[in-house]
Amino acid sequence: xxxxxxxxxxxxxxxxxxxxxxxxxxxxxxxxxxxxxxxxxxxxxxxxxxxxxxxxxxxxxxxxxxxxxxxxxxxxxxxxxxxxxxxxxxxxxxxxxxxxxxxxxxxxxxxxxxxxxxxxxxxxxxxxxxxxxxxxxxxxxxxxxxxxxxxxxxxxxxxxxxxxxxxxxxxxxxxxxxxxxxxxxxxxxxxxxxxxxxxxxxxxxxxxxxxxxxxxxxxxxxxxxxxxxxxxxxxxxxxxxxxxxxxxxxxxxxxxxxxxxxxxxxxxxxxxxxxxxxxx
Amino acid sequence: xxxxxxxxxxxxxxxxxxxxxxxxxxxxxxxxxxxxxxxxxxxxxxxxxxxxxxxxxxxxxxxxxxxxxxxxxxxxxxxxxxxxxxxxxxxxxxxxxxxxxxxxxxxxxxxxxxxxxxxxxxxxxxxxxxxxxxxxxxxxxxxxxxxxxxxxxxxxxxxxxxxxxxxxxxxxxxxxxxxxxxxxxxxxxxxxxxxxxxxxxxxxxxxxxxxxxxxxxxxxxxxxxxxxxxxxxxxxxxxxxxxxxxxxxxxxxxxxxxxxxxxxxxxxxxxxxxxxxxxxxxxxxxxxxxxxxxxxxxxxxxxxxxxxxxxxxxxxxxxxxxxx
Numbered sequence: 001x002x003x004x005x006x007x008x009x010x011x012x013x014x015x016x017x018x019x020x021x022x023x024x025x026x027x028x029x030x031x032x033x034x035x036x037x038x039x040x041x042x043x044x045x046x047x048x049x050x051x052x053x054x055x056x057x058x059x060x061x062x063x064x065x066x067x068x069x070x071x072x073x074x075x076x077x078x079x080x081x082x083x084x085x086x087x088x089x090x091x092x093x094x095x096x097x098x099x100x101x102x103x104x105x106x107x108x109x110x111x112x113x114x115x116x117x118x119x120x121x122x123x124x125x126x127x128x129x130x131x132x133x134x135x136x137x138x139x140x141x142x143x144x145x146x147x148x149x150x151x152x153x154x155x156x157x158x159x160x161x162x163x164x165x166x167x168x169x170x171x172x173x174x175x176x177x178x179x180x181x182x183x184x185x186x187x188x189x190x191x192x193x194x195x196x197x198x199x200x201x202x203x204x205x206x207x208x209x210x211x212x213x214x215x216x217x218x219x220x221x222x223x224x225x226x227x228x229x230x231x232x233x234x235x236x237x238x239x240x241x242x243x244x245x246x247x248x249x250x251x252x253x254x255x256x257x258x259x260x261x262x263x264x265x266x267x268x269x270x271x272x273x274x275x276x277x278x279x280x
Numbered sequence: 281x282x283x284x285x286x287x288x289x290x291x292x293x294x295x296x297x298x299x300x301x302x303x304x305x306x307x308x309x310x311x312x313x314x315x316x317x318x319x320x321x322x323x324x325x326x327x328x329x330x331x332x333x334x335x336x337x338x339x340x341x342x343x344x345x346x347x348x349x350x351x352x353x354x355x356x357x358x359x360x361x362x363x364x365x366x367x368x369x370x371x372x373x374x375x376x377x378x379x380x381x382x383x384x385x386x387x388x389x390x391x392x393x394x395x396x397x398x399x400x401x402x403x404x405x406x407x408x409x410x411x412x413x414x415x416x417x418x419x420x421x422x423x424x425x426x427x428x429x430x431x432x433x434x435x436x437x438x439x440x441x442x443x444x445x446x447x448x449x450x451x452x453x454x455x456x457x458x459x460x461x462x463x464x465x466x467x468x469x470x471x472x473x474x475x476x477x478x479x480x481x482x483x484x485x486x487x488x489x490x491x492x493x494x495x496x497x498x499x500x501x502x503x504x505x506x507x508x509x510x511x512x513x514x515x516x517x518x519x520x521x522x523x524x525x526x527x528x529x530x531x532x533x534x535x536x537x538x539x540x541x542x543x544x545x546x547x548x549x550x551x552x553x554x555x556x557x558x559x560x561x562x563x564x565x566x567x568x569x570x571x572x573x574x575x576x577x578x579x580x581x582x583x584x585x586x587x588x589x590x591x592x593x594x595x596x597x598x599x600x601x602x603x604x
Binding site: 006009010012013014016018022023026065067068069070071074075078079080081084085088089091092094131132133149177186205206207208209210213 | 337422423424425427428434435437438441442445446448517518519522523531534542543544545546547553555556558563564573574582584586587590591594
């Protein structure tokens, strides 16, 4: 289970399909073919277990984490989903889950027809001896989510990587740089047309060279409509060409798609909004 | 904060009237006691700086060689009027200190930024008994638990190996002073390291203090693609890499080493890869530190101060928020 949790964490640390494939291959070569197949079925979502609801996980955790409800609520604003926050709220454990992935899944499967109390007790006992990432992955599995948030590469990743695609977009948001950087904006969210509106497509690091960056950052500041903390809403019209390696469907974006390996190619000062690509 | 206390908050920062000095002041003052050399604590414009000797060398490098300074060792007592001031290790970065202030039998301790995890370049945090403990709370929520350095190093090396196998360079974005040296200490035996000029300058300054920092390559226009791919890059920002021809050719995967990447919203905000490594205390170590001071009164600043204060009060402790 520990190695599988590491794989899930590793996959979230890259957006490059070929690197993901490399990570999966390395994992596959270190475990049996049955374990590798089981892992892939969990990662791609074809095997889905739902042992507890998120609020049932939260309730189980609260029985052992002596924290007031207001602090749990406050933690959730920073911790993300209810299930993951609950996993993070458990007291620190320096141990690792000693179950193999097969035995973990086998145990979870056997719990599916048990009563809520039995399920909660077993899950809690498992979570308490897990490391942080094992807890996150296990919590995702038992609440019916995929164990990693990464967008898996398609089958023919290498071909996709070799053919980089281009798209003309407009800047929608400029994101203030953290204090450690020198730039005004560390990232830009770019978008394309969807009907009559512009929808965000990707948040891309600001990799313009110094000269261009100064101009584009100045434009973004001039065109700022409203600020949401470090995120500045910029009126459309700063046209940027981007490159990407693949498009995958996404239910978490307004555009309904997510770009993989997106990077800025060029600022296009001579282009107008009419040149911006459409989602269609 | 109680007006009868040894320290009070003014518009220039934390002030000790009896000793006539400030701790990490935010505006120009006559006499400043500095906890550590990060720019949000050590600012230019003070008439005189007192700090640990390693911090003083960094201040001379970062602020100006012409500033007036006084170097002290950990535990050395300096009298300021009838107030005894001494510095003790905070574990945050090289030279980082807690400030112990004693007068009339009363002891206050200002933690500065601190952590309890081991750091090859920072003396370990030294718990001090006191009446009032002023603590930071950057990560003062119970969702923050730091993994061991071994786990972080293993994760970085796995990520680096996968990138190398695919011909992609790997860069970890870190603060040039503190986190960078901590990672150099942890990684130099495992992988060749290349650092940005800013990190290299900080390393040279630390070496000038007689402290050994592992040798690293420096990012420059002449660096080869092979060096970039095979080694691990430590950079203080994406801009360190964007103009390098080799980096443009091979592509660079950028990751952050930060405590904020411990949660999914934090990872999303950092736009990608993250390794959970912080130079601040996590929830467990914060409360362990508070407990070990045996302080009657806790003053909490920076980060989740109101949450930590409310939690301490519900545990029966006397606590208040200090909004610096």
